[in-house]
Amino acid sequence: MTTYAVEVVYRGVFQKTLSRNICRGIVLAAHKEGKVGTAFGRYGDSPERNGVPAKYFAVVADDRIELEESLAKYEPKEVDVTICADDTLCRGLESWGWYGLQAINALTKENGTLIVTSKQTPESLLEDIHRTDTPYNLAILSGPASFSGLWVYKDDHTDVRILGALAKVLPGLVGLESYCQAIEEQWKSGAKVVSARRSYEQLHVRPVEPGEGSSAPRFSFEKPGWEEMKEALVVQGVAKGAGFRGGDGGFQAGRSEVFKKFSTRTMRPVINFEICTKCTLCWLQCPDTCFDVTPDGLYDVNTEACCGCGVCEDVCPVPDCITMVGEEHFKDNFSQYDWYQRDKEGYRQWLKGITAAQSAQKRSHGLHHWGQYQEELAAAGRGDNDDN
Amino acid sequence: MTTRTQTPVEREELISGSEAIARACALADIDVVTAYPIRPYDTVMQFVSKLIADGELKCEFIIAESEHSQFEIVKHASAVGARTFVGSSGVGWFYAMEAIAVTAGLRLPVVAMVGNRALDDPGAFGCEHNDALAVRDLGWLLTWVSSGQEALDTALIAWRVAEDPRVFLPCAISADGAFLTHAQQMVRVPDKGLVERFLPPYRRGEFQLHPDNPITIAPQVNEDWLMEMRKQSDAAMRRARGVIVEACDAFERVFGRKLTPFVEEYMTEDADTILVGMGTLAMPIKVAVRRLRAQGQKVGFLRLKWFRPFPVEDVQRVLSRAKAVGVIDRDYSFGSPFHSGVLSHEVRSALYDAAARPPMVSFVAGLGGREVTQPLATEMFTIAGQVARSGRSDNETYWIGVRGKQS
Incomplete structure (x- = not known):
């Protein structure tokens, strides 16, 4: 009696089909070996929303009776393998289905494996990944965050490359040959079978010791009983006249202490305070009310509340006043306004560099025409099937 | 002061x-x-x-x-x-x-x-x-x-x-x-x-x-x-x-007017047979109670004023001393247990752990605004009286005043 569980942590809408294909591939391959399984997305997630972290699961058991122990659940208590096809999720994720930031490896078993598609080194990734009390393995599949399976993107074989990697790190679940059979049947593509085999051979696995990784706090939250909860579904808002950070000047919206949502973000707005005309448009239009009004009438992005949608950049009437910048350039949710107040010259220099670096990039969600993805790949000097 | x-x-x-x-x-x-x-x-x-x-x-x-x-x-x-x-x-x-x-x-x-x-x-x-x-x-x-x-x-x-x-x-x-x-x-x-x-x-x-x-x-x-x-x-x-x-x-x-909170009891104190209902059904049923009482029959009526919260204590107290209980529904619940109306199920449920569980029978009456006439009210007491004499619940739900066969 052995039940195996695998999760795919992914970004809403962009990777929904990818994660589904991976989990269905696992179950269909297990079927080849006479095992039974189930594949399901986490119900409380909102996988149709732009960038929202979400999860997909595959659970495989020896027979139907054994599988019943894993059915009618929202998610397994722990998983043998965690798969992440966007390395910006390694800092942790907050889905719509729970409260507060969870570590990427929160469900990963002792001696289990975290498979990440990334261009980074294991050491660089471990700066982001929460440390654990037990050892596990970190496997890296070389590659960028994949949108494979989203209809406007080209199939880059990430789904089958991950299945090949799974055969390597968890051979007890399903063997490589069964994966290859299932891939052949599902996709009718010899090239995809080759990709799975290559990935099996090339996978790099690094053991991670307890204590290795980021020391950022893990989220914990005590849920109250019904007698202690406020009745009538009431949530307290911010008191009238609440100023910037509790002061007299400016304005700050009320925000949940336990529900932040920033892990949805792959880009964040960077503000040039010196050309801001204080027109209020970013503050009015932000769907997450993430702009705080400073006592001098400027707008500071509260990056704990920002989902990175880019509406502020779109509505800002001043060229280059708000620029969306990729999350890989940041390590935390610092206040740009604080930095600007403290060190204007330093901020100016940083702003110049960071926005220049951005000028070559396109927004992660900004697909405007058919074939744009292929053009971007070509512009970046990468052909199809990069590592295959 | x-x-x-x-x-x-x-x-x-x-x-x-x-x-x-x-x-x-x-x-x-x-x-x-x-x-x-x-x-x-x-x-x-x-x-x-x-x-x-x-x-x-x-x-x-x-x-x-x-x-x-x-x-x-x-x-x-x-x-x-x-x-x-x-x-x-x-x-x-x-x-x-x-x-x-x-x-x-x-x-x-x-x-x-x-x-x-x-x-x-x-x-x-x-x-x-x-x-x-x-x-x-x-x-x-x-x-x-x-x-x-x-x-x-x-x-x-x-x-x-x-x-x-x-x-x-x-x-x-x-x-x-x-x-x-x-x-x-x-x-x-x-x-x-x-x-x-x-x-x-x-x-x-x-x-x-x-x-x-x-x-x-x-x-x-x-x-x-x-x-x-x-x-x-x-x-x-x-x-x-x-x-x-x-x-x-x-x-x-x-x-200065006394109201009983949950139910109206009408001649239930010594009644062997009690009908239960809600709303204006009370009028013809109370008339029938008076007429049958005049003939020496120990009948009564219990009217529920509140349905939510359901007056389970009053229902148990009043009905558990009866020899038969008939529940009149001016509603239907097709395919439900015994094919009776909603009130009947609620009363049965309330009586399940009553001190004494009286035999029951269910009625559907007055649908579509049809009048519940005196003959119909008396008919319900007659059927409930048969249940009292037999001492066993009748699981037929009687459609009172419907044209055609019962089932």
Whole structure:
């Protein structure tokens, strides 16, 4: 009696089909070996929303009776393998289905494996990944965050490359040959079978010791009983006249202490305070009310509340006043306004560099025409099937 | 201490059940009322608008474009602290169902009048109770009245109970279409000053939507929260029992008229055979009780005034001493156990662990507003009497007054 569980942590809408294909591939391959399984997305997630972290699961058991122990659940208590096809999720994720930031490896078993598609080194990734009390393995599949399976993107074989990697790190679940059979049947593509085999051979696995990784706090939250909860579904808002950070000047919206949502973000707005005309448009239009009004009438992005949608950049009437910048350039949710107040010259220099670096990039969600993805790949000097 | 210089008065007037509820709206000094026409409820909105035109009531009278909006508007008005009144009938009530469900979920003490009406199609104006009963599980306080006087009294009690912070649940007063909504009887209408002593102002406190009290209501929640919120509604409904008793005590102190909180017992004390029902069915059944009593038969009638919260203690106390119980439903529940109506199931459930469990029989009567005549009322007592003699429940549900075979 052995039940195996695998999760795919992914970004809403962009990777929904990818994660589904991976989990269905696992179950269909297990079927080849006479095992039974189930594949399901986490119900409380909102996988149709732009960038929202979400999860997909595959659970495989020896027979139907054994599988019943894993059915009618929202998610397994722990998983043998965690798969992440966007390395910006390694800092942790907050889905719509729970409260507060969870570590990427929160469900990963002792001696289990975290498979990440990334261009980074294991050491660089471990700066982001929460440390654990037990050892596990970190496997890296070389590659960028994949949108494979989203209809406007080209199939880059990430789904089958991950299945090949799974055969390597968890051979007890399903063997490589069964994966290859299932891939052949599902996709009718010899090239995809080759990709799975290559990935099996090339996978790099690094053991991670307890204590290795980021020391950022893990989220914990005590849920109250019904007698202690406020009745009538009431949530307290911010008191009238609440100023910037509790002061007299400016304005700050009320925000949940336990529900932040920033892990949805792959880009964040960077503000040039010196050309801001204080027109209020970013503050009015932000769907997450993430702009705080400073006592001098400027707008500071509260990056704990920002989902990175880019509406502020779109509505800002001043060229280059708000620029969306990729999350890989940041390590935390610092206040740009604080930095600007403290060190204007330093901020100016940083702003110049960071926005220049951005000028070559396109927004992660900004697909405007058919074939744009292929053009971007070509512009970046990468052909199809990069590592295959 | 002040000496009482003037005894507040009640004035007798010849008014319909609908007008009685409209008068209660004026006496309760409601803030917001919304309307959308459907018979028989529409008579209430006509009387309320007349009271406003006559200067006897000052309130927002909003004619909505549908029942859904009608109930949404009072829901929001109630959230900002307005005393509200609303109502509908039959499929109109059903069209508002989404708003009706969330009004209870958000714990908003809207008071509604349901002029009971059959559900279309086919189009029918007559009385059936399935409209109001459809919300029986949602957290609405549900009461059925049987006279114009009771309609007025119950409306005042409804606001007091619903708006009590221990409860904060909406309340629907069911009034049988035609027999109550459209029939005029002498009703004692109390002085407004008297009502003010009975009915305190609606204070929503920390739950009130107001710029000085910035709150969000109705958040999105998941499986981690909703069960606790449902439990809170359950606790509120349980507390409502005591609050109803308190309100009836206060009613007697202020108005000098004694009301039994949950049920009306009619010659049940020594009765061998007891029929149970709600609403205006009480009239023909009570007549039949008197006639059969005159013939020496020990029969009685138990009328449930409140359906939610369900008066389980009264039902057990009164019915467990009977030799047979017949439950009359002016509603249906197709495919249910024994194919009886809703009330029958509830009474059976309440009696399951009663001290003594009497044999039972179920009746469906008066559907589509059909009259329950004396022969029909007597027929029900006859069938129930057979059950009493046999000592065993009869699981046939008898359709009383239907043309054709029983089954």
